[in-house]
Amino acid sequence: MEPINSLNPEIMDVDPGKLDGNAAKVEDFRNRIDEIFTKVDKLEKRVNEVEEFYSATCNTHVTTSKGSLTVKDKEREKHFISVKKQQQDASRREAAAAKRMQELMRQFATILRQITQHKWAWPFMEPVDVQGLGLDDYYEVIDKPMDFGTIKSKMEAKDASGYRNVREVYADVRLVFKNAMKYNDEKDDVHVMAKTLLEKFEEKWLQLLPKVAEEEKRLEEEEAEAQRDMQLAQEVAYANMARDISNELCQVDHHLKNLRETVVQKCRKMSAEEKKKLGTALTRLSPEDLNKALEIVAENNPSFQATAQEVDLDIDAQSEYTLWRLKVFVKEALKGQADNGGKNIVTNSNNDDNKKNNSKRRKELCDALAKNAVKRTKKISSL
Numbered sequence: 001m002e003p004i005n006s007l008n009p010e011i012m013d014v015d016p017g018k019l020d021g022n023a024a025k026v027e028d029f030r031n032r033i034d035e036i037f038t039k040v041d042k043l044e045k046r047v048n049e050v051e052e053f054y055s056a057t058c059n060t061h062v063t064t065s066k067g068s069l070t071v072k073d074k075e076r077e078k079h080f081i082s083v084k085k086q087q088q089d090a091s092r093r094e095a096a097a098a099k100r101m102q103e104l105m106r107q108f109a110t111i112l113r114q115i116t117q118h119k120w121a122w123p124f125m126e127p128v129d130v131q132g133l134g135l136d137d138y139y140e141v142i143d144k145p146m147d148f149g150t151i152k153s154k155m156e157a158k159d160a161s162g163y164r165n166v167r168e169v170y171a172d173v174r175l176v177f178k179n180a181m182k183y184n185d186e187k188d189d190v191h192v193m194a195k196t197l198l199e200k201f202e203e204k205w206l207q208l209l210p211k212v213a214e215e216e217k218r219l220e221e222e223e224a225e226a227q228r229d230m231q232l233a234q235e236v237a238y239a240n241m242a243r244d245i246s247n248e249l250c251q252v253d254h255h256l257k258n259l260r261e262t263v264v265q266k267c268r269k270m271s272a273e274e275k276k277k278l279g280t281a282l283t284r285l286s287p288e289d290l291n292k293a294l295e296i297v298a299e300n301n302p303s304f305q306a307t308a309q310e311v312d313l314d315i316d317a318q319s320e321y322t323l324w325r326l327k328v329f330v331k332e333a334l335k336g337q338a339d340n341g342g343k344n345i346v347t348n349s350n351n352d353d354n355k356k357n358n359s360k361r362r363k364e365l366c367d368a369l370a371k372n373a374v375k376r377t378k379k380i381s382s383l
Contacts, residue, residue: 029262036252036255043245043248046241050238050242050245053234089226090230093222097218101215104165104211104212104215105163108169108170108208111201111204112148115197115204116148118197120193120197124148124176124197125147127149127150128145128147138183141183142183144179146172147176150172151169151176154169154172155169174198181194260325275315278327285330285334286333289337293330296322296325300319
């Protein structure tokens with residue numbers, strides 16, 4: 001899509017107020033340009049969003065979770081239906097997993113109840129009375145105190161302070177006995193009681209462990225699948241968005257072309273002297289810019305072969321639209337060459353043969369334009 005800035009007085013070369021002598025039409029034209037600017041700004045933001053997504057996808061694995069994607073633009077909301085569906089499916093999976101975990105917790109609670117009802121469980125039911133028992137060094141030896149009363153409270157908690165899975169409860173139960181065995185001597189009754197109950201607890205835990213391992217594997221597989229589904233849904237959504245952006249850009253480009261043609265239609269015709277100057281200016285272009293100029297001609301002349309080995313260009317046969325576009329392009333190209341010290345940029349400029357060939361091509365172009373036609377042999381190797 002050509003820059004919107006190409007729609008400027010250089011194309012028209014006439015006072016905008018003279019367009020049909022109707023100021024209202026001029027104002028309407030300006031409003032249409034403003035609308036295009038606004039639309040292009042919105043498209044640019046959407047393009048940046050798509051680029052950021054694919055950039056993140058290429059560099060890292062996209063982490064997704066419930067509610068991680070929000071859509072603010074109502075015009076794009078339709079593209080994210082599949083993403084929302086994946087989020088809903090994820091919510092259902094989470095609910096089902098929570099229900100299965102509750103069942104495992106219920107079975108674990110049965111084991112815990114059997115252990116706590118043992119006649120030797122009484123020393124571990126409440127937090128150790130460190131001050132009452134005069135255990136001044138207890139907190140120096142034990143980093144994390146634990147007891148069955150605390151475990152029961154955490155199992156019954158409904159907030160974030162509660163256990164998330166059976167593994168966490170299992171770890172705290174073992175900690176109760178390990179603390180007792182660590183602080184008390186091996187011959188001490190509390191040490192023996194803790195060791196005995198720990199062995200009984202481990203035996204019962206081994207019976208439940210296969211179910212726990214199965215659930216953990218299932219959760220891992222479901223999470224991986226959810227990640228893949230969400231990633232795929234996002235890719236589809238952004239691919240659709242990219243496609244729509246491309247279509248809208250084509251529409252903007254078409255709209256701009258129509259506006260340019262409208263402007264040219266309101267312009268005066270280029271004089272013979274101006275055409276001659278334009279032809280002369282074409283001979284001053286670098287080979288690269290000359291190719292671009294011929295491409296401009298080819299855009300509105302299907303029969304013109306800009307890439308052919310031999311090209312015929314009749315300035316008088318070109319439309320006003322093409323002539324004014326060429327004038328703007330040549331002016332900018334020559335200005336760029338002047339900014340670079342007035343030197344044409346040629347690939348392999350140190351090659352003497354290339355220099356001679358380029359000089360020859362310019363001479364041919366100049367001679368042809370003097371006869372109101374251009375013949376130029378294009379040999380890519382010589383440029």
